[in-house]
Amino acid sequence: MIDFTMIWAAIIAFGVIMYVLMDGFDLGVGILYPFAPDEESRDIMMNSVAPFWDGNETWLVLGGAGLLGAFPLVYSVLLPALYLGVFLLLAGLIFRGVAFEFRFKASREKKAYWSTAFCVGSGVAALAQGIVVGSYIQGYQTENMVYTGGAFDWLTPFSLLTGVGLLIGYALLGSTWLIMKTEGSVQDWAYRMTPRLLAGLLSIFLIISFWTPLVDEFVRDRWFSNLFVIWLLPAGAMGCAYLILRAVRRRDEGLPFVATMGLFVFTYLGLLASKWPYVVPPDYTLYDAASAPESQAFLLVGVLFVIPVVLAYTAWTYWVFRGKVRAGEGYH
């Protein structure tokens, strides 16, 4: 008997990290907007992500639909629990999504509004996603597989901190993406931003690492049990942080982005390992949340065949738009 639930856990985990890494850098570009040197830089920054953002965001929709298909309990507890936060996330994504088209069509005076919409929308979406991570670590109040907590249970100092953490993390993905995709003054500026963002991210990372075992007994036990392997994950993250700093000093162009992705992957694995096998903490595991085996099997057939194809043509589009983005180029 194949354990579909375990396979699905791996697929969803993969989908989520794909979303974080890919939409992360284009949200990050939006977050960095107010700090950009000038309006022309903003044009270049937006053009560097314009062909990709839609595909990147599709991973979020896959996460939502995939959860409904494979782990409906996660879907039907988390979304009601985060109701107002989900609204903020969606409002943010709406504003930044339309800004891609509207900003280039706006008159000179109105352009600033859509720059603001892009920036604030990206920031709110990133913050909301970070808050989801915090709320997940805190856990959800449930009864009979239904959310029974209040409207603002997700809003705590701890979850706000994880929110800010992800906001800065996305900005770091954005700045290292820009190092790779731009040149001249925009690239110089991105080189300057990267170490500052990294410093900010690491300090929040540190606070969260001390705070998490205090808010969550389960995580404390997990971290300080015999499972020493778990300490390799933050060590890996620190290694990536060092790589980023070194690469920026040597003015490597691709490595900072790759190492930032590594930093995210290690942190993410650390989070998963800390909570495993709970998907709706503190009460429900993967197996409690799973949909019917025949549904998981039906979806699996398609996903196993289709996802490699999706990855192939997605990779192809990144290849089509490879190389540096230059001023005035890229828009249709």
Next chain:
Amino acid sequence: MEFDPVLISRIQFAFIISFHAIFPVFTIGLASYIALLEGLHFKTGNRAWAQLSRFWTKVFAVAFGMGVVSGIVMSFQFGTNWSNFSQASANFLGPVLSYEVVTAFFLEAAFLGVLLFGREKVPRGTHLFAACMVALGTFISAFWILAANSWMHTPAGVDFRDGVFHVTSWTEAIFNPSFPYRFTHMAVASFLTGSFVVAGISAWYLLKGHMVEANKKALSMCLWMILFLAPAQAVIGDFHGLNTMEYQPTKLAAMEGNWETQAGAPLLLFALPSKDEQGNLFEVGVPNLASIILTHHADGVVPGINEASAAEQPPVSIVFWTFRTMVGIGFLMIAIGIWGLVLRLRRQLYEPGLFHRVMPLMIAAPFIAVVAGWFTTESGRAPWLVYGMVSFSEGITPSLSGWMAVVSLIGYMAVYAVVYGAGGYYLWQVVKGGMDETVPGSDESGAHPKRPLSGGGPIGNAAPAAPLKGDWT
């Protein structure tokens, strides 16, 4: 004041889906049109096709962007407002919606980037391929979403155990009884919508004398489409109605405004249905016609609304009137198709006149028809989320309070007002700006895909078309 979370959530869903629905229905048709234009240009090398394709791609980009963001909202609404329904139907809806994402959304999104930004970066054939993939993606998407929606109307292939649906047959569930009609009806609606928008704008450009060669071609193509598809849509709609009579008799009765099951039912042209009175306050009808249409016998039996208890009746007035709105517009479309044919036969199709002034006004028609049709079918399902099995009140999120639903409803309305107000304005700016005469890399001698924009074609160094002054009101 206490708010009912069920009612507010229904209003919220109706609001969001109405806004969302008009974008896919337009972009599905337009994507195929763009793919066709790219294909014609690839084959003939005629610049007019490239000019049209470039222009409509710009419109497509704005409309698609708005469709994407409103679609993301939709996919989260199930979980936020209808979590019990999500939990109950996840075994079917989850896989179906996931298949939509992996087979359609990724395809659209990835190739959209190449379609919009890759014109100078990939060979012409590859660009054509990207256009085809985007068009294909929109259809695959419609396939899955209508499978999901149809299943909620005519659930099949499932076993309802302990409050959860378990799929017993995927083919029966996906190809459920109303799916073929609903899918065909929506596909044709998309082509009609695309045709009316393109025809309306082309007619307006012809009035202005703007890019006459290209716009003549566009207008002509669209009018052929309308001529054949508008009557075909009426036939498909009729079949869909028969299917509704079989599987959702109460909805059909509401569409007809027919309260008592009766033989020889009249076709009501006008009526004021009242749920309190369980009858119509006033009605004007053609005797026996409803029976003839629905059963093909003058004294065939047509089901009545009061076969269902008052609590299980849909909002009859909404269903009755939105249905008439949709059908009325459908007949108007058929008339436009015939009018166009008459002008064509008289060789007056391209002479600016009344027809060219009416066509821009007709742009609104398919959108109104689509929204009205959605209201008919979705309100007609009330009070059921899954027909006859899960009601609205059973499907609602238990932790959702009335004020949360109200706050998010007001929030979405505010966000949509700003975003779609601006979107409409920019679409208008694109149309007013006119088509770009300069089409690089499209001279008859062959493809030069890598040539930069300023390289110029035969008239490549000509100044871009002057913006049109929008004196059409």
